Amino acid sequence: MAERRSDTRQRIQQVALELFTEQGYDKTSLREIAERLEVTKAALYYHFKSKEDIVTALIEDMRGDVTEVVEWASDLPRTPEHRAEIVRHIPTVLTRSMPLLRFAQVNETALRDHPHGADLGQLMWQLLMLLSDEDADAEHQLRSVLAMAALMIGMVPLPIITAPAPERMGAAVKVALELVTGQIQSA
Known part of the structure; x- marks a missing residue:
């Protein structure tokens, strides 16, 4: 289970970095990261509370x-x-x-x-x-x-x-x- 959580965290980081690089850090929201991941914002919050945390x-x-x-x-x-x-x-x-x-x-x-x-x-x-x-x-x-x-x-x-x-x-x-x-x- 811990391995799955780690994989999810890494996937969030990967997608967030893609968006930060494409759109810029300031122009990317947690909602956009969640949408690209096809997860709810609550699921994203489980791993990271903010972009800064990522x-x-x-x-x-x-x-x-x-x-x-x-x-x-x-x-x-x-x-x-x-x-x-x-x-x-x-x-x-x-x-x-x-x-x-x-x-x-x-x-x-x-x-x-x-x-x-x-x-x-x-x-x-x-x-x-x-x-x-x-x-x-x-x-x-x-x-x-x-x-x-x-x-x-x-x-x-x-x-x-x-x-x-x-x-x-x-x-x-x-x-x-x-x-x-x-x-x-x-x-």
Whole structure:
């Protein structure tokens, strides 16, 4: 029974994110989410009392994933090999969090103004900082930022990058690895 409830919560989150992305967070109502799900508003209220509760649950999921990687990576020495390990872990987090990242792109103010949005942003910065050293020169720090950007861009279909998602993500990881290790990666 708990598994069914979890599936229902995930379906609500998925549909809500679709609507938030299509129409915008502010222009989407709980009634519209319930209608798309073909459930009553009361059934939706059983799981989430507000749109903010839906976004909070999504942020908490992503925050847990990012925290796990940050805690693991914080214990690693700052070597090119360990930065490469971190780069290889980030796509898993981004893949699970892609719907929330798309929501954030379209509804930047809703996430920025959300009580937990700043916490998530801070965690993402911690993750980024693990790809660099505080005392590194500007070029090294820039490479770290560009590595994270490459990973995030690799997640999103773009008209200029026509490769299928797995190939696109593989290319993004390769580029990110080159940036954080300073070594050209073989195919």
